[in-house]
Amino acid sequence: MxxxxxxxxxxxxxxxxxxxxxxxxxxxxxxxxxAAIENWDKELISSVSDLEREGDIVRREIFSNIYxxxxxxxxxxxxxxxxxxxxxALDVTKDAAIEYTDLELDEExxxxxARIADISAKMCEMLLAAIETLSGRxxxxxxxxxxxxxxxxxxxxxFDLLKRLRTKEIKxxxxxxxxxxxxHDLTSISDLIEDAxxxxxxxxxxxR
Amino acid sequence: MQPIPIIASVLIALSVGSxxxxxxxxxxxxxxxISFRRAVILFGVFVLIGILLQGRKVxxxxxxxxxxxxxxxxxxxxxxxxxxxxxxxWRRLPVSTHQVIIGSLTGSGTALGADVNYGSLFExxxxxxxxxxxxxxxxIMLYRAMEKTLSKLPFLxxxxxxRVLLLASGIIIAYTxxxxxxxxxxxxxIHAGLIDETWAFLGGSFxxxxxxxxxxxxxxxxxxxxxxxxxxxxxxxxxxxxxxCVFLFTSLGMPIxxxxxxxxxxxxxxxxxxxxxxxxxxxxxxxxxxILAPALAFLTCFTIIRTLI
Numbered sequence: 001m002x003x004x005x006x007x008x009x010x011x012x013x014x015x016x017x018x019x020x021x022x023x024x025x026x027x028x029x030x031x032x033x034x035a036a037i038e039n040w041d042k043e044l045i046s047s048v049s050d051l052e053r054e055g056d057i058v059r060r061e062i063f064s065n066i067y068x069x070x071x072x073x074x075x076x077x078x079x080x081x082x083x084x085x086x087x088x089a090l091d092v093t094k095d096a097a098i099e100y101t102d103l104e105l106d107e108e109x110x111x112x113x114a115r116i117a118d119i120s121a122k123m124c125e126m127l128l129a130a131i132e133t134l135s136g137r138x139x140x141x142x143x144x145x146x147x148x149x150x151x152x153x154x155x156x157x158x159f160d161l162l163k164r165l166r167t168k169e170i171k172x173x174x175x176x177x178x179x180x181x182x183x184h185d186l187t188s189i190s191d192l193i194e195d196a197x198x199x200x201x202x203x204x205x206x207x208r
Numbered sequence: 209m210q211p212i213p214i215i216a217s218v219l220i221a222l223s224v225g226s227x228x229x230x231x232x233x234x235x236x237x238x239x240x241x242i243s244f245r246r247a248v249i250l251f252g253v254f255v256l257i258g259i260l261l262q263g264r265k266v267x268x269x270x271x272x273x274x275x276x277x278x279x280x281x282x283x284x285x286x287x288x289x290x291x292x293x294x295x296x297x298w299r300r301l302p303v304s305t306h307q308v309i310i311g312s313l314t315g316s317g318t319a320l321g322a323d324v325n326y327g328s329l330f331e332x333x334x335x336x337x338x339x340x341x342x343x344x345x346x347x348i349m350l351y352r353a354m355e356k357t358l359s360k361l362p363f364l365x366x367x368x369x370x371r372v373l374l375l376a377s378g379i380i381i382a383y384t385x386x387x388x389x390x391x392x393x394x395x396x397x398i399h400a401g402l403i404d405e406t407w408a409f410l411g412g413s414f415x416x417x418x419x420x421x422x423x424x425x426x427x428x429x430x431x432x433x434x435x436x437x438x439x440x441x442x443x444x445x446x447x448x449x450x451x452x453c454v455f456l457f458t459s460l461g462m463p464i465x466x467x468x469x470x471x472x473x474x475x476x477x478x479x480x481x482x483x484x485x486x487x488x489x490x491x492x493x494x495x496x497x498x499i500l501a502p503a504l505a506f507l508t509c510f511t512i513i514r515t516l517i
Contacts, residue, residue, distance in 0.1 A: 009368055009371075012364055012367060013364070071367060072241065072367060072371065134362070134363045134364060135363070135364050203363070204363050207358075207359075207363060207367060207440075207441070208359040208363075208366070
């Protein structure tokens with residue numbers, strides 16, 4: 001009983017575990033997308049959609065736990081916002097995966113996209129580690145900084161990629177739109193992970 | 209004449225219930241740590257424990273030490289007090305039950321030429337001035353101590369500790385509401401021999417509980433968010449600082465206001481965070497009622513007795 005009183009309540013621990021699970025789905029989705037791009041394996045796309053669906057279920061469970069009284073009301077909006085951002089990242093990963101099925105990429109573009117997906121996967125792992133630190137004493141700042149550095153790298157790759165793509169000939173409007181949407185969604189994943197990391201930092205410092 | 213003090217005490221006990229649940233558990237309810245229903249039950253239980261364990265000293269100060277009691281003093285004082293307290297609650301002003309009751313008793317006693325103990329009265333005035341100041345500084349010290357100790361712990365642990373502490377501070381205030389506030393109401397009628405002590409304790413606590421159930425929503429808004437925006441850290445420091453002060457003054461037998469101690473505590477935290485966060489207008493309004501409440505109670509009782517008797 002004393003442990004429950006002073007070491008974090010059952011409901012709160014449950015929410016943190018589910019946040020990790022939710023984040024784990026995003027990690028798997030990004031890793032799967034990276035593998036799909038690297039190996040031209042379009043069969044993997046359905047697994048990304050499955051992961052997104054599973055993520056939705058966990059998101060609903062988290063909201064339900066919070067509604068039932070987990071965490072002080074002072075913290076609840078930021079926790080919900082964090083979960084929503086991670087869920088958006090999952091949605092965008094799924095969209096990118098679906099858009100990828102219709103694309104024919106040249107080798108150089110494919111390599112750049114795979115690099116972006118790889119960095120996103122690493123950012124996810126870093127964010128997952130950051131959630132773990134919520135229940136420990138470790139400092140979140142290092143992880144937030146690493147996430148920001150990764151995001152900057154994605155921006156640089158995106159900038160070069162778009163510059164190069166503008167010189168390429170596009171056969172028709174829909175081919176161009178599909179490529180543009182795919183790159184936009186692929187690079188949005190890292191933006192969203194960075195936003196989620198910022199919210200995690202706000203949650204962490206709001207009680208200190 | 210005999211039923212009048214009893215009826216007036218019933219009305220005041222109901223008002224204390226409506227006014228002081230917000231002092232005790234308003235922050236916990238505001239932070240949704242505890243539901244309103246559970247909060248009022250907890251409040252009622254600790255009010256009863258408070259009066260049973262520590263209420264007698266304050267009861268003696270109010271009921272025996274200030275003024276030589278007679279039925280006319282008692283009837284008019286408590287009736288006027290009840291009316292003033294109900295009007296203040298209606299106007300959503302946190303008013304001190306003690307100030308009104310003591311102002312009324314002194315006013316009636318003076319008008320009737322009864323023996324008023326000015327030494328005791330001076331001690332009470334001093335307690336009224338010192339208690340919010342003590343709560344102001346206690347809350348600041350507590351906040352600083354929390355910042356230094358709690359902030360080093362893991363996030364989840366801090367969250368849990370704050371929850372437990374907020375509830376504990378609410379319970380302390382509920383306890384002192386019984387030991388101090390309810391004792392002030394019951395002191396005069398028990399010492400005048402109008403009611404048996406045990407029945408007064410049980411009935412008084414029940415009426416306070418009933419007031420909390422039926423009427424407390426209105427003042428919770430003013431206390432919880434009207435003076436300065438409260439986060440759980442500030443809420444605990446303000447409430448616990450105030451609770452400790454009331455506890456200390458109760459042990460000395462001084463009838464002091466929990467409401468004003470909490471206001472002192474909340475203001476302390478507001479000042480610590482930056483004076484901009486404290487609503488000066490609301491504080492002015494409260495300060496005015498701090499002076500006006502006992503003065504008005506004194507003058508009303510004095511005038512009524514001089515006119516009618």
